[in-house]
Amino acid sequence: MRFIKSSLLFLLGLTILASCKKEDPLNVDDVSGLGGDTWVKTPLDQWLYDTLVVPYNIATKYKWDQSELDLNKDIVPPDESKVIPVMSSVERVWIDPYILQAGELFFKKYSPKLFVLAGSANWNLDGSITLGTAEGGRKIVLYLLNDFKNKSMPGYVPADSAIPKQMFHVIHHEFGHILDQNIRRPTAFDEVCKGLYTADWINTNDYAARQDGFISAYAESSPFEDFVEQISIMLIEGKSGFDNIVNSITGTSIRGTTADQAKARLRQKESIVVDYYKQAWSIDFYALQSRVRTAIVNEIY
Amino acid sequence: MNLKDFYWKLTSVFFFFAVFVFSSCKKDETRVFDQTPDTRINDALTAYGSALTSSATGWNATIKTGTGGIYHFHFRFNESNRVFMYADINLETATTEKESSYRLKALQTPALIFDTYSYLHILSDPDGSVNGGTNGQGLISDFEFAFDSLATDSILLTGRQNGTKLTLVKATQQDFDAWQNGAWANVLAFENINSIQNYFKRVNIGGVNYDLKVDPVARTIVFTWVDGSGNIQQFVTAYNYSATGVVFVSPFDTGSQTINGFEIVSWNAGSFTLSIKVNGTQATIAGATQPLKVDLGAPQRWWQYAINNGGLYWISLNGFHVNGVEDGFGIRTLPNYYYLIYWPDYNAGNNDLFAPVFINAAGNGLELLYGAAPGTPQFTGDGRAIFTLLGNYGTYPSTGPAALTRTQLLIPQGYYFIQTGPTTYDMVSALDAKAWISWQF
Numbered sequence: 001m002r003f004i005k006s007s008l009l010f011l012l013g014l015t016i017l018a019s020c021k022k023e024d025p026l027n028v029d030d031v032s033g034l035g036g037d038t039w040v041k042t043p044l045d046q047w048l049y050d051t052l053v054v055p056y057n058i059a060t061k062y063k064w065d066q067s068e069l070d071l072n073k074d075i076v077p078p079d080e081s082k083v084i085p086v087m088s089s090v091e092r093v094w095i096d097p098y099i100l101q102a103g104e105l106f107f108k109k110y111s112p113k114l115f116v117l118a119g120s121a122n123w124n125l126d127g128s129i130t131l132g133t134a135e136g137g138r139k140i141v142l143y144l145l146n147d148f149k150n151k152s153m154p155g156y157v158p159a160d161s162a163i164p165k166q167m168f169h170v171i172h173h174e175f176g177h178i179l180d181q182n183i184r185r186p187t188a189f190d191e192v193c194k195g196l197y198t199a200d201w202i203n204t205n206d207y208a209a210r211q212d213g214f215i216s217a218y219a220e221s222s223p224f225e226d227f228v229e230q231i232s233i234m235l236i237e238g239k240s241g242f243d244n245i246v247n248s249i250t251g252t253s254i255r256g257t258t259a260d261q262a263k264a265r266l267r268q269k270e271s272i273v274v275d276y277y278k279q280a281w282s283i284d285f286y287a288l289q290s291r292v293r294t295a296i297v298n299e300i301y
Numbered sequence: 302m303n304l305k306d307f308y309w310k311l312t313s314v315f316f317f318f319a320v321f322v323f324s325s326c327k328k329d330e331t332r333v334f335d336q337t338p339d340t341r342i343n344d345a346l347t348a349y350g351s352a353l354t355s356s357a358t359g360w361n362a363t364i365k366t367g368t369g370g371i372y373h374f375h376f377r378f379n380e381s382n383r384v385f386m387y388a389d390i391n392l393e394t395a396t397t398e399k400e401s402s403y404r405l406k407a408l409q410t411p412a413l414i415f416d417t418y419s420y421l422h423i424l425s426d427p428d429g430s431v432n433g434g435t436n437g438q439g440l441i442s443d444f445e446f447a448f449d450s451l452a453t454d455s456i457l458l459t460g461r462q463n464g465t466k467l468t469l470v471k472a473t474q475q476d477f478d479a480w481q482n483g484a485w486a487n488v489l490a491f492e493n494i495n496s497i498q499n500y501f502k503r504v505n506i507g508g509v510n511y512d513l514k515v516d517p518v519a520r521t522i523v524f525t526w527v528d529g530s531g532n533i534q535q536f537v538t539a540y541n542y543s544a545t546g547v548v549f550v551s552p553f554d555t556g557s558q559t560i561n562g563f564e565i566v567s568w569n570a571g572s573f574t575l576s577i578k579v580n581g582t583q584a585t586i587a588g589a590t591q592p593l594k595v596d597l598g599a600p601q602r603w604w605q606y607a608i609n610n611g612g613l614y615w616i617s618l619n620g621f622h623v624n625g626v627e628d629g630f631g632i633r634t635l636p637n638y639y640y641l642i643y644w645p646d647y648n649a650g651n652n653d654l655f656a657p658v659f660i661n662a663a664g665n666g667l668e669l670l671y672g673a674a675p676g677t678p679q680f681t682g683d684g685r686a687i688f689t690l691l692g693n694y695g696t697y698p699s700t701g702p703a704a705l706t707r708t709q710l711l712i713p714q715g716y717y718f719i720q721t722g723p724t725t726y727d728m729v730s731a732l733d734a735k736a737w738i739s740w741q742f
Contacts, residue, residue, distance in 0.1 A: 032342050032407040039404050040381035063402065064416035066445065066462075074427040074438045074462065079418035080401065119418045123427045123437035146418060205664065 037063070044080055052087065052115075056095065056108055060087060060115045068116040069141065078119035078145035086117070086148050086167070089299055093168045094175065097291035102283045110178055114139040119146040126202075131163075132170025137178040142167055150299050161300040165236060168296060172235045176228030183280040189272045190223040192265050196255065197222055210245065211253035213265025230269050238293030239286065242270070345411045349448055352456060353378040353413070353469075358477045359385075360456075360469040366424050367441025367463050368434060370520045371541035371550075374421065375472060375480045378403060387480040388420035389542045390432075395486040408447070413458060415444040425463075433518030441465070479544040488542050490568035490575065492517045497573045498625040499588030500719075500727070500734040506579050507557050512593055513586065524553060527594045546577070590734045592717055599718035600686035603726045604678060607645045607742065614644035614654070615726075615740040620702070621709050623736045630705040632657060639667055641706065643740065645677075652676050652691050655710055657703055671695030673707045679715070685731050687715030709736055 044062075052058040061068060064077040078086075099107045112134065121129035121143045133141045148167070149160040193213055201209070201220035209217040219229035234242045246266050249259045257265075277285040334341060353360075359377035366372065375387040384403045388394040401419035406412050415421050423432055424442035434440040443460025446467055450457045456469040479485060494502055494515050502513045514523040524536040539550040546564040553560040558580055566576035566583075575586040607613055618640050623629025632641060637659040647654035656672030672694040678686040688710050698704050714732040721727055724742035 030343055031339050032346065037404060037406060039402065040383075042402075062417065063404070064414055064445065074425060074441075076422040076426050076444070077417050119422070120427050125437070127436065 037065070039063070042080075044083060047084055048087065051091065056111055058111060058113055058115065060117065062117045065116075068139070069118060070122060073122055074120075075122055075143075076119045076146075078117045082119070082145040082148050083117065085150065085153065086142065086145055087115070089148075089150055089164060090115075090142075090167075090171060093292060093295045093299060094171045097288055097295060098175075100291060101288040102281060106281070110175075110182060112138050112140050112174065112178065116141045117145050118143045120144065131166045132174070134170075134174035134177065137181055140171060140174050142170065151301070158301075164300050165296070168236050168292075168299075169232050172232035172292070173228050176231040177224070179231075179281065180224065180227055185223075185227045185276055186272055189227055189269060189276075192268050192272070193223075193226065196220065196257075197226070208253065210249050210266075211251060211259070211262055212255055212257045213262040213269075215245070215266065215269075226269075227273070230273055234270065234273065234285075235289055235292040236296055238296075239289055241293070342407045342411060345448070346405045346407060349411055349413070349451060349456070350405050352451055354380050356471045358474050359472045361472045361476055362470075363468045364421075364424070364442065364465055366465055367438075368519065369539060370424075370440060370518075371539075372424060373485075373542060375477065376469070377477075384415065384419065386420050387485065388423075389485050389489060390420060390423055391492075392486055392489050394420045394423070395480070395489050396483060398480075408445075408461065410447045412461065413446045413448065419444075443467070476544070484544045485542065487567070488544065488546055488565045491515075491542075491547050491563070491565050493568045493570075494575055494586060496625055497575075497586070497588040498735045499590060500729040500737045501589035501592060502586055503589040503593075504577070504584050504586045506560070506582075506584055507555060509555065510593055512589070522547075522549070525593065531594070533594055533596075588734070591731075592719065592729075595684035595717060596720065597682075597684040599684065599720055599726070600678065600716070601680045602720070603718050603728075603740070604645045604680075604686070606724075607643075610742065612646070613742070614642045614647075615742055616640045616642050616658075617738050617740055619739070620706055621736050621738045623709070625735075629736070630702045630709070632702040632706055635659070635702055637661075641738075648674070653678075654694070655688075655707065656694070657706075669694070671697045671703075673697055673710070675710070681715065685715040685717060686728075687713065712736075 048060045048062075052060055060083070062078055062080070062083045069075050095107065095111075098111075116139060118141065121131060122133075123129050129143075131143050144163055144167075147160075147163050149156045150164055196212055196214075198220055201217050204217045204220065206216050209215075209220050212220070214220050214226060214229075215233045216229050219226040233245075237245065246263050249262050249266075252258050253262065274285040277283040277288070336344070356377075359375050362374035362376050364372050364374065373389045377385040379385075382402050382404050383400055385398050385400050387398055399420055401415065402417045403413065403415050406414055421442075421444050424440045425444055426432055426434075426439045427437050429436040429439065432440050441463050443463050443465045445461045446458035447461055448456065449459055454471040458467040458469070459465070460467065492515070494513065495517065502515070504511050504513060509526055512525040514525070515521075519539075520541060521537060521539050524538075526534055528534045536553055538553060540547050540562070541550070542548065543562070546562050548562040549560065560579055564578040566578060568575050573588060577584050577586060603615070607615055618633075619628045620632035620641050621629055632638060635657060639658045639660050641657050642654070644654040644656075652674040653676070654672050655675055656669055658667050659670055660666075661668045673690060674692045674694060675688040676691045678688050680686055690707075690711055697707065709730075712730060712732055714730065716728045717731055717734075719727040719729060721739070726740045728738050728740060730736040
């Protein structure tokens, strides 16, 4: 057995001697693309840098990078001429109101840091389209830039308002998620429509959802979405717009909710949201709402 | 030494040998390639980049989309990641040079990315209304390509998403000029053929009349003619453009000559005629008011088909095409409009039903609000169907798209029927062939 022991020792020595020196790990090649994509900067790049990167550290990716989007979808990049109009609208409708109401520090701390822009919509297999997505409180993807028009652009007709409005909805929706993820919404919110949340929301419409006390069909999908749909629609429609939505509810829903119950639920959710903004973030929601709505009116009406 | 010791020693020797072999390494690596992968990909990107920017007069590019259409482009790349292009997609893309951006990137293989929207992206746009393709995929094309090969005068690339092939061939000054001075825009005047207001677009080639049906989205032409024995014949070919005219993908052998394409001379917007040259001989494509050969039995066949197949009805999504305008009466602008129907023998033995159908208020079904009740059509000996009104269901509007549509149906000259498929017919005004409607079952 001693022989085996000495053999093992010898083996160890042999392995050490026979192993060779690996290359110096610091001596690496010039790896292509390491450090990100590069291109010759244009005035557009400079504008994005000055307007969004320097003050808020928000990057805007408008050049095609498929890894930021659904790999199995046919999507196209935006037309360069649409980037500044869209991002300056975003600034007026989302950044400015929050900064004026909640302060720069709040905004810089919680704002998502990356916007990815796409020219077309993201078409789903069922023929519907996705107009915006967000990931991890960090990245927001805006679609359909090539069809974006606001009031200041030539050839604007009222029907064009649908696309920018949807875009603002997406941003306020996603930012609502970020707030909710940082300071959780009150549990009382989830109780308001308990038992009515359904994965089948896709087969309903806003009208029917409102009869059950949801602000939109998508709000029916879960309390998470309900909460931020409530926030975003209240913000983009403004106080009177929201009141109109609530007051327009009539009849009894398929699931037996009366119009009065539905209205009461929406009002209850409204007060929870207002209270949440006050308690959690010291933001006067109604003041913020009027700033956002005014900005949207200036933008598209 | 007993046998056991010997056995151990022998095993150990083998074992050491094995360890030595496995733990040793080769100090001077000889690579299959003389450079590292990173160096090689950087070299490749540099080589492709300088090739692209090397041609001051740009590149002639050809792409074949997944739907089969062939499109031509002219690209000029500069060293600041900018690309300037023309394309033979439509009049605007053939006339105005558009600037956008591109970059080269190592995406497993060296890749060329047209990274902001350009004419090339029109083909890939998933919005079917942009390019006439299917929603969600457009014409199935690409704007992100892997380099396949690089020669002095040509570069071959393959799309990374849909696998479309893109060929770049170095352009001459003459090629570039053809775009700049509008030769390609002139050729695209061919698509004006569909602005001819008559249903029938006719050209006489070598003494024979041909009706042309051009689909500018799928880029196909259908030739219809009457042969020597009086039978209707058809020939279908895909087409694309060159700087001088239309090129047929399948040459058309008429029996007396082989036609490889049309040379486009000019479009006359006043008379709605297109001047072309066929193998050097002048010809004119113009509207015609009657089919080359009337399908005498078609009207009755159309009417009877619905009755024989469940007593159902024909539908039309867009209503009447009138004087060059699709949905000329704006029937689709009616609130909740779904489609227009013609229901033969709706009230058995008495009358038919002609009406727009609407989506109901709940959004989960269809409803009729009103309708016209024509009698059984009069089928004439010369192959027309004439509709006369017996009455109405509900309160039929007296003005607006529905009223105009009903008035059109009732023109005293009636309609010719052209069968376009097993269950599709075009119903063409016998007055002047400037109004028609497409029925499907």
